[in-house]
Amino acid sequence: MKKLLVSLLFCSAGMTVMAQRAKVSSADENLKKQDLEKAKADIDAALQNDKTKNDAKTWLVNGKILEAMGTKQKSADLALEAFSSFKKALEIDPKMKEAILEMNQPLFNVYATVANAGYGFLNEQKWDSSVVKFKDAFSVADFYNSKNLGGSIPTDTALTFYTGYAAFQASKKDDALTFLKKAADLQFKGEPALYVVLGQLYEEKGDQANWIKIIEQGKTLFPKDKRFNDMEMAYYSKTGKTDQLISMLEKKIQENPTDQAAVLDYAIRLDNMANPRDNNGNDAPKPANYEELIGKAETNYKKAIEMSPADATANFQLGALYFNRAVVHNKQLNELDSKQQTSPKAKELQGKVEGLMNQALPFFEKADASFTAKGGNLDASDKQTYESCLYALQKIYAIKNQNDKVETVKKKLDALK
Template identity: 25%
Template structure:
C-alpha cells in the first residue's frame, strides 16, 4: 500500500502543474510568440534568446523561425530597433531563417515560411545599403550589400553595388574582389572591365592593366576602347609593329567592323601617315556613317591641313607671299570647308562633345560664319559652367 501511495502522489504532483526543464523551455518559445503577438518585442527577445541556447529547443525549426520573426519585427519597429546593435537585426534574422531552412528544408512547415521571409530580408538589406551609401557610410553599405548577396547568392546587383561602394572609399582591393566575383558569376559588362582598368591605372599597375585589357578583349573583341588601350600599351612599350599587327589581324577577321578601321586610322595618324589614316577613316564611315571617331578625325585631318597651309603663308616674306601666299590661303580655306560636314556630323552624334564644339567653332570663325561661331561659343561657355 505504501508503494501505491507514492505512485499516486507523483501523479498528483504532475497533474497540479509542477514543471520540468523540457516543459519550461517549450514554454519559453510559447511565451516568446505570445509576447511578439502582443507587441512586447523586448520580452519576446529575452524568451527566445533563452530557448535558442537550450538543448531541448535549439534544434527545433519552430524556435529558429520564431527568433527570425522577432528580430525582424524589432528591426522594423521605430521603438525596438533602437535596442539593436548596427546590423544586428538583419544578421540575426538571416541567421535564424537560414537555420530554419536547414532544420526543416524548404518544403517543411516553417521552412517554406522562412524562404518567403528571406526574400523580404533581401529588400531590407539592399535598401539599408543604398541609404548608407547615399549617407557616405560606405562600410555599412558594403556590409549590407554583402548580406543581401548572401541572401540571394545568384543576384549580381548587390555584388556590383558593393564594388561601387568599395571604390567610393578608395578600397580598390575590395572593389576588385567584387568585380572578380561578378566575372566568376558569368556577369559581363564593358563598364566592369573599364572600372578594373581604371583602378589599375590609378594604382600605376601596368601588369594588372595589361591583364584586364586582355580579358576585356576576349569578352569584347571588337570594342574600340579596349583595342585602343591595347594598341597604346604596345606603342608605349615600343611595340608599334606589334600593335599594327594586332589591328591588321583583327581587320582580317572582321573586315566589316567600322571601329577597327577608325582605330587603325588613329594609329596611322600617330605615326604621321596621313594618307593611310585618311583611307581608313573614309572606310570606317563607309561602313558606318555614325562612327563618331571617324567623322571627328576626318574633320581634324582637314582642319590640320588647313592650319598647315595658313601657317606656311604666314611665315612667308612679303615677296614670296605676293607670289604664293594667296594660293596657300585659298588651299587652307578649302580644307576648312572640307572639315565642316565631318565636324557637323560628329556634333550631331555627340551634341555636347567639347572638342567637336571647339573645333567647329574655330572653323566657322575662320570661314566668316560669325553667327554660327558665336552660337557654338555660347554653348561651350554654358557647358563649362556645369
C-alpha cells in the same frame, strides 16, 4: 526557526529560477504560435534576470524571436540583433545540442534579410549603406559556415559582384578590387560591368598584367560586347604597344571591310597615335613613325568619307588633320625672326600653311552642313565636335578675309552656347 527560514529562502530562490526558465519556455511557445509580441516580452524578462540572462538557451530563443520579427518586417537591424544573439548563445555553450536543430534556418533567414537590405540600398544608389549591409551578410555566412550547423551558405557570386560594384561607386577602391577580383575568379557571368570596372581599377593601379588579363576574360565571356575591344585597344595604346594595336585594328577592318565606323575608328586612332598628348592634354613629342601614321590616317579618313560622304565626324577629322598640320607650320613661321620673314624658308612655310588650310576648308564645310542638318538632335559629343569645326572655319575665313562668312560662323557658335 533559523533553519526553517534558511530552508524557505532556498526554496524561494529555486522557485524564481524555475519561473524565469518558464519565461524562456513560454517565449519559445509563443514564438511557435507566431505571437511575437508576447514572445519578446517573455524573453526580455528572462534576459533581465540574473539567473537566466547568461543561459545559452535564453539567447538562442531571443535570437529566434528577433529573426522572426526581422524576417516579417524585412528589418536588417532586427536580423543583425538576432545574429548577435545567436553568437552569444554559442559563446556561452559552443556545443549546445539545440543549435543544429534550431539555429540553422533562422541564421539563413538572417543572411537573406540583411543581403536583401543591401540590394535595396543598391537600387536606391545609396552605395555606402549597400556596402555595409552586403559585408554584414558575408559576416553572417562566414559565421554560419564555421559552426557546423548542419548546412552551409554557398558563395553567392552575384552578391560578391554587387558588393564590389557598390564599393566602386562609393569610391572604396580597395574593397571594390577585393570583391570584384573574387567575383571574376568565380567566373561571374551575370554582368559584363564586372570586367569593365575591374579593368579600370587595374588600369588605375598600373597593374598591366591583370589589366590585359581581365580584358581577355571579359572578351571570352561576352564576345558581343564591343567595350572589351575598346578596352583592349586602350590598353595597347596606353602601354605604348602600338604595333599590337595597329595589327588589331587592321585585322578588325579586314574582317569587316565595309564597316565604315570601323574604318573611321581606325583612322582616328592612327591620328591620335601620330599626335600624342600628355596627361595634361598638351602636345607630346611626335613618334618616330609620325609620317607613316598620319599618312595611313589620311588614307582611311578618305576611305570613310567615300563610304559615307555626309558623315560629319569623318569630314571634320580629315579637315582637322590638314588644319593641325597647317598650325604646326604656322608656328614655325611665327618663330622666325624679322629678317627671316622674307626668306625662301618663310615663303615655303607660308605656302604650306595656305595649302593645308585650303585642303581643310571643304571638309570643314561639309561637316558644318551635316551638323546643321541634324538641327537640335546633336548629342554632347557631336556638339563638341561641331564647335571645334566652327572655330576652325572661323579662323580660315578670317585668314582669307571673308568677313561675311566669319560673321555667319560666329552666329552659329553663339547659337550652340
